Amino acid sequence: MTVAAAPANGERRLTIAEALREAIAEEMRHDDKVFLIGEDVGVPGGFGGAFGVYLGLTEEFGHDRIIDTPISEKAIAGAAIGAALMGMRPIPDLQYADFLFECMDELVNQAAKMRYMSNGKLSVPMVLRCPVGTANRGAQHGQCPESYFVHVPGLKVVCVSDAYHAKGLLKSAVRDDDPVLFFEHKLLYGSKGREQAGGMDLTAHVPEEEYFFPIGKAVVKREGTSVTIVATHMSLYRSLAAAEELARDGIQCEVIDPLTLLPFDEDTIFASVRKTGRLVIAHEDTLTGGWGAELAARVAEECLYSLQAPIRRVASHDVPLPVAPVMEQTVVPSQARIKAAIQRCCEG
Amino acid sequence: MSSGTGVERTEPGAAQGSAAVDTAHELDLYRRMLLIRRFEEQVYLLYLRGEIPGTLHQSQGQEAVAVGVCDVLQRTDWITSTHRPHGHALAKGVDLRAAMAELFGKATGCCGGKGGSMHLGDPSVGMLPAIAIVGGGNTVVTGLGLAFKLMKTDQVVVCFFGDGASNEGAFHEGLNFAAVQHLPIVFACENNLYGASTPFHQTSLVPDVASRAPAYGVRGEIVDGMDVLAVREAAGRAVAEARTGAGPVLLEFKTYRFAGHSRGDVRGYRSRDEEAEWKERDPIVRLRERLAVSLSEVVLDNTDAQVEAALDDAVEFARQSPLPRAEDALTGAYATVIGKESTP
Numbered sequence A: 001m002t003v004a005a006a007p008a009n010g011e012r013r014l015t016i017a018e019a020l021r022e023a024i025a026e027e028m029r030h031d032d033k034v035f036l037i038g039e040d041v042g043v044p045g046g047f048g049g050a051f052g053v054y055l056g057l058t059e060e061f062g063h064d065r066i067i068d069t070p071i072s073e074k075a076i077a078g079a080a081i082g083a084a085l086m087g088m089r090p091i092p093d094l095q096y097a098d099f100l101f102e103c104m105d106e107l108v109n110q111a112a113k114m115r116y117m118s119n120g121k122l123s124v125p126m127v128l129r130c131p132v133g134t135a136n137r138g139a140q141h142g143q144c145p146e147s148y149f150v151h152v153p154g155l156k157v158v159c160v161s162d163a164y165h166a167k168g169l170l171k172s173a174v175r176d177d178d179p180v181l182f183f184e185h186k187l188l189y190g191s192k193g194r195e196q197a198g199g200m201d202l203t204a205h206v207p208e209e210e211y212f213f214p215i216g217k218a219v220v221k222r223e224g225t226s227v228t229i230v231a232t233h234m235s236l237y238r239s240l241a242a243a244e245e246l247a248r249d250g251i252q253c254e255v256i257d258p259l260t261l262l263p264f265d266e267d268t269i270f271a272s273v274r275k276t277g278r279l280v281i282a283h284e285d286t287l288t289g290g291w292g293a294e295l296a297a298r299v300a301e302e303c304l305y306s307l308q309a310p311i312r313r314v315a316s317h318d319v320p321l322p323v324a325p326v327m328e329q330t331v332v333p334s335q336a337r338i339k340a341a342i343q344r345c346c347e348g
Numbered sequence B: 001m002s003s004g005t006g007v008e009r010t011e012p013g014a015a016q017g018s019a020a021v022d023t024a025h026e027l028d029l030y031r032r033m034l035l036i037r038r039f040e041e042q043v044y045l046l047y048l049r050g051e052i053p054g055t056l057h058q059s060q061g062q063e064a065v066a067v068g069v070c071d072v073l074q075r076t077d078w079i080t081s082t083h084r085p086h087g088h089a090l091a092k093g094v095d096l097r098a099a100m101a102e103l104f105g106k107a108t109g110c111c112g113g114k115g116g117s118m119h120l121g122d123p124s125v126g127m128l129p130a131i132a133i134v135g136g137g138n139t140v141v142t143g144l145g146l147a148f149k150l151m152k153t154d155q156v157v158v159c160f161f162g163d164g165a166s167n168e169g170a171f172h173e174g175l176n177f178a179a180v181q182h183l184p185i186v187f188a189c190e191n192n193l194y195g196a197s198t199p200f201h202q203t204s205l206v207p208d209v210a211s212r213a214p215a216y217g218v219r220g221e222i223v224d225g226m227d228v229l230a231v232r233e234a235a236g237r238a239v240a241e242a243r244t245g246a247g248p249v250l251l252e253f254k255t256y257r258f259a260g261h262s263r264g265d266v267r268g269y270r271s272r273d274e275e276a277e278w279k280e281r282d283p284i285v286r287l288r289e290r291l292a293v294s295l296s297e298v299v300l301d302n303t304d305a306q307v308e309a310a311l312d313d314a315v316e317f318a319r320q321s322p323l324p325r326a327e328d329a330l331t332g333a334y335a336t337v338i339g340k341e342s343t344p
């Protein structure tokens, strides 16, 4: 399977929100077992989901397949799991990733374990989209809880940062027979977050033709020989910007978007680390017990003798998120912090 | 409105003959409701102007519930609130300047800029930082109630929550647990007909949240949430019951939020006719008309002017206040920090 599409002139560009909507619509047309269930997803005149991703879908698929629910996360997750066990392919929606904690039991004790407990007789094909990320909403509406789920055998964890991979991976996730948690960053959806995302272009080339991008495969976003950087979401873009700056000083960063956190694409990441001998990991999830720690441990186990310097992690500091912008920006990994970590890693 | 089995109903205006409140007190209720209304209107403009960051969930239209309920509480009583906490905070006595500064993300805010709009609160006046997880307060209040019971104080706690929250498991667990423990709690549901864009009637086959109370052996009551005197009277009875060990009680206030769910909501899911009908019942207009019978326009206008002056002062205070220090973000998650010097 080929990796990131290089956009040529005149090619169609979509935001992540548009790409996700297109993926869901295509999969719903392809398979009538696919349905959407969640809070404020299809109310006429409503929001089309908390971030507008589902706008227009009810018109095409109707209220039988776009199901509005009470505010009942346990029931939403439980219903999705139960329907999946009976062969449906639900896409439950809980609005913000922060609300996953409302249905931890359903996800961790039921969805993740059914296949194993039944000795492979059952599976739970569902995709739960989880918007994450700091956007001035405080401690209960900005968390990046990916790592909790990276700890759960039986789940798959995907983390998308651009429209091309968002669409290709969401289509793969819907067709996957395992429960997939699909993490998206609120500031990367499209035009709305553009300003807060530092004015960057939030569209990417998305081909008209149908395509899939496989779960479990990382992409190299920028090639380099001095140091490997593995980063997701806003930290990915801040890493790419830092890499651009450092190139002027002769540091050639290889920047990898892991895309799937469970399971990691060890081949791509290890090959890069063996080439560069240095590794920096950046994520907006907090530091302690974050997925960066797991990745660092694996690299230490498998690539220690290729390393020329200690692995460096850049993550949100270990505190809840404050709301005041000046404090919030201190907590999350900034471009400056990422750049400093890369420089430090390259000194040793 | 219809009521379920075993649910009492206070008809709109039932409190009007009540001798419990004299005119001066009524004027004060009016002032406090107006303060919330004008606070909400001001902060919306400040948000649009970029002076207030983040997002806002506002409570125009629901002022009578916040003010009427908190009016019967002592300072030592507690409340928990939701993602829509501005009115509750001001009604319970969170300092106006500190509330405004918190929305600005300033160091002088009631949470030092760490909480923001969705987490307004101040323990010194009996309000937890508002809980922005729908239904989040409905279980935590049982712990407050349990502590009051175990410590044999006569405090009560009021749990504010929405119609939407009544479909969370937490609502049911909290209510049932409070009931079997006879905890000093008043569950105060503000049924404003919608949870975000979703109409309550689409999410529940029983039209009244209060009708769920008898299923747990709890007294439920439906109250006109657009009439501050009716709210006050019903809350007064419920709080008295809770305080004397006859609780918990579930009150359902029928009310309406005049503004969108959050800033930027164009309210496409409800009709302008419905909005106009509810605006006819504006609790502040209603009370002003009532007061105009016994008080002169001058007195009422003076009250309005007092509110404006207090708000202007609060906005100015928030503007002039210093930002938090960036490094303050990194402290405060723990009471004791092992191996490092502890910072308050």
Ligand SMILES: Cc1ncc(C[n+]2csc(CCOP(=O)(O)OP(=O)(O)O)c2C)c(N)n1
Residues within 6 Å of the ligand: A039, A071, A073, A094, A095, A099, A102, B082, B083, B084, B132, B133, B134, B135, B161, B162, B163, B164, B165, B166, B192, B194, B195, B196, B261
């Ligand atoms: C557990 C949880 N689920 C979903 C949300 C997103 N959300 C925030 S407010 C809201 C609607 C709440 O409705 P209601 O309880 O009626 O309160 P209201 O907004 O009407 O004051 C929703 C769905 C949330 N904050 N927490």
Ligand SMILES: [Mg+2]
Residues within 6 Å of the ligand: B162, B163, B164, B190, B191, B192, B193, B194, B195, B196
């Ligand atoms: Mg509501």
